[in-house]
């Protein structure tokens with residue numbers, strides 16, 4: 001398998017977490033987002049979404065990180081990323097998709113560039129925007145974790161939820177989001193970052209890390 005991603009992209013990071021947790025070997029072919037390589041040929045012919053990650057796997061170019069992760073989990077059922085119980089699976093998806101959809105969408109690179117270049121916002125204003133949208137989803141996720149009385153992980157072992165959460169917390173820290181009211185998420189983050197799978201997936205350990 002070959003992963004086309006970018007070291008600091010949260011969707012690439014989440015896919016690396018999933019691959020590492022499942023113990024699936026992969027090569028990397030970095031796509032430089034700062035040079036807009038995702039918008040040029042030959043990448044767009046292979047991936048019409050013009051975004052990372054893309055996974056070349058089993059004869060297909062696969063886009064959309066959540067669809068890729070769910071496919072990996074169905075195609076390679078060892079080390080499942082979702083719990084066995086159907087209600088627990090719902091919980092994992094409820095939280096993971098809140099982060100992957102509501103939180104990620106307004107914080108994507110083209111949105112931030114538009115705020116800066118087209119609308120002329122300062123970096124401080126953009127950081128305030130970023131933290132506003134982080135809070136809109138991180139606050140309810142933390143509340144749900146509190147209701148569930150979570151410990152080191154959402155369930156017994158890290159899976160889909162943790163693969164999505166850890167990259168979003170990495171971004172939150174980059175934008176100086178205050179996590180002091182999010183002890184449940186911070187505990188899960190600490191437990192995950194202590195694991196070799198998350199260490200290998202970390203942005204700073206990627207071949208294209210700047």
Ligand SMILES: N[C@@H](CCC(=O)N[C@@H](CS)C(=O)NCC(=O)O)C(=O)O
Pocket residue numbers: 009010011012033038050051052053063064065066108109110
């Ligand atoms: N829904 C997509 C979103 C992918 C996405 O937004 N990727 C970002 C990096 S985190 C990207 O490629 N941004 C560059 C661009 O859109 O031009 C997924 O989950 O794979």
